[in-house]
Amino acid sequence: MKVWYGEGGMLKTQHCPIPEPEPGQVRIRVAACGVNRADLLQVAGHYPPPPGAPEHLGLEVSGVVEHGAGAFQAGDRVMALLAGGGYAEYVCVDAGSVLPIPNGMSFAEAAAIPEAFVTAYQCLFEVGQLKTQERVLIHAGASGVGTAAIQLAKASGAWVAVTCGTEEKAELCQSLGADEVILYRNQDFTEVFKGIDLVLDPVGGDYLNRNLKVMATDGRLVQIAMMGGRRTEIDLALLLAKRLTLRGSTLRSQSQPVKTRLVQGFWQRFGNGFAQGRIAPVLDSRYDFESAPQAHQRMSGNANSGKLVLERASESG
Template sequence: MTNPAKGELVWGEVADPVPGDGEVLVRVAATAVNRADLLQVGGYYPPPQGAPAWPGLECSGTVMRGAGEWQPGDEVCALLSGGGYAELAAVPGAQLLPVPSGVDVVTAAGLPEVACTVWSNLTQVAGLRSGETVLIHGGGSGVGTFAVQYAKALGARVVATARAVKHDRLRELGADECIDYTVDDFTGVNADVVLDIMGASYLGRNVQALARGGRLVVIGLQGGTRAELDLGALLAKRGTVAATALRSRPAAEKAEIVAGVRRDMWPLVESGAIRPVIDRVVPLTEAATAHRLVAANDHVGKVLLKVGP
């Protein structure tokens, strides 16, 4: 699957990837649609240097050529810098995870990107602790549905913003309170941690929503890139603002994050405390349709693309 023109997805033949030192060749069973894929196809988010030109930030499948602990036949899922919309992917061994027990190999395609995003931000950056309150924007998204469950498993009080039609599902996943961002105000939440996908349009209100010593972590820019920050309001809250991206991190940092996910999150997935939330699975050949679905924000959880019959 390639995007030769801005906004266009077409099928094309490319050379099979050749694994480098420490890399594993994976026959892809499924991949998942992330907003970064939509931005890349639209011409706004070019892949990092050395990454394949086609989209796909995660995949699942079977090891064809192993390295390190990974052997041919192992069922795995992987965090990628790109290239998941394909039949084969070459992946650094340190960015692979075993498919969790109780999860099928196709469903596992929806885990790596959200798990790594949530762990790196709620645990590594924000240090969310039991008894704290976390405000999760975009609660119905892939990241949001995973973050709700992980925060609840940590013992946090979870507040999620989403359209009202998604509230029942979010409560089933563990949200203590849901706020309809289209009509209701979230500035009174008094959150110890805010996980934000919007960026500029929410900056001022997110600072208002912080508790004393609160931590705002920006992971998306759907609401723009530039806004005025009231440093006086932030100082009065003794708050901090962090902004992170996953795709552009060095390989060593990604390896650390994947290791943290495997240690802290995989037992929660295998016990059922965290469930992969899959809105639907469509053939990879219908990736353009899947992109339109994600762009419309009508889904809950992840939209997967299945490779092959």
């Protein structure tokens, strides 16, 4: 089978054997796979897959079960969270990381769910301990994780503030339910937002101290990436005076039991929302499987609003 991988900062293809499922694993014939910023980092050599994961790219897929396990049988339409290997024709994954595709949902839409929404679920509820009526600030609100986090937070009764880069992205965030949105190029969020109970930040860098300024007493900051830099100084006086909590969060390196708990917990809480259309992935663009470099180029330029998806023409639908 043909796969995409990264070498020397470049996307390349190679052929690999079709994977054989281990006990408890489902083998899926891939119809679509989501594109994530982690894929770009892996191509650049900054985010290697965890031990035992495939070397080729891809953290989420949708498709049809070819070899069943757990609750899944051959022929089922499913989506799955992966530690790697989704840019391929077939994947094998523990049944605990697999979810059914709701009736009426396309493979492209389903492929845009697992990584973004389970990441948002983990950050908001497992790590961030978000409660009803709390105030949450989501940076990069028009990203895949951002658009997911807005919807999950609103569905849970939170007040949601967002930063983003363009008017179009601001309109998207508002359409998803964000209560207040600012353009970070035009306004300093520290002058607009106060009393924030939970911050989701993929930026890092000089955002750290600015986040501390807007947070309420006993507030929580969940750092999920470092697009703005990995190092900065911190004002410990703010941290101490407000009794703030700073947590880092990653999903890919979690153990399978933890991933199973997160994936199944997310679906138990929010699956009906997807089935009823109250929650849905935001698709920015759909590319054929051969156009992975173009999808990566769009994401690297921060041009996307929502998710980018690669599709196999014979499996689209």
